[in-house]
Amino acid sequence: MKTSNYILIGFLAFITLVLVSWHVDSMFHEEEYDKKKKARTDFYYTRQWLEKNKDSIEKIEEFIVISEEYFKYYNGYYDYASAASLLNDKFNLTKDTFNLKLAKKWIDKAHKLEPNNRFVNEVCGRTLLNLGLKDAAKPHIEVLIKQDSAKGITYEYYKNAKGDSIKVRKPLK
Structure with missing residues (x-):
């Protein structure tokens, strides 16, 4: 086998390793991004609901829990x-x-x-x-x-x- 074939095989193995690690890494970041996005959406939705319903106290405990989660990220x-x-x-x-x-x-x-x-x-x-x-x-x-x-x-x-x-x-x- 020629030396160039070994170099080509090594290069392809390296590319495969990089792509697999990138895929695993992106799955982790995607999951983290989804948590942040959900926390942000829940925070703004609940805050908006409470601002519209000034006399309501029913969602205040839920708002506190959602806010604590939101403030972990932002x-x-x-x-x-x-x-x-x-x-x-x-x-x-x-x-x-x-x-x-x-x-x-x-x-x-x-x-x-x-x-x-x-x-x-x-x-x-x-x-x-x-x-x-x-x-x-x-x-x-x-x-x-x-x-x-x-x-x-x-x-x-x-x-x-x-x-x-x-x-x-x-x-x-």
Whole structure:
């Protein structure tokens, strides 16, 4: 047998080995990709459903489980903040502080990623106020006021029919 035949056989064996290992590797990555895709789809679907049904508390436990799975793969500040905002909104219905502590954990992660974001500071301030931590909420509220005044927004107070004082954001003229 010629030397070129041995080289050809070796080359074909190498190509076969590469293709087999690539196929096995792609099966693993495809499975991982499917898990990520399912977690992302479930998270966005459940969050959207809860945002539409503000008065419903039936899917909140499912949302927490789905969110924990989603946050294993993704760590965007907006996702942490929106999930914390949902739990914070549902706290007003249920008064369940366990969910509020979880919201605080998530909003702290969002605040580490984007400390000067208005939405993050707003949710962080509301969460801390609902937990009764007024002193811890003050810096976040002050950041909101600074950002709003820099953008030409002021707060005006009105009294409603019940006599409650309501704070409304208004643009400066």
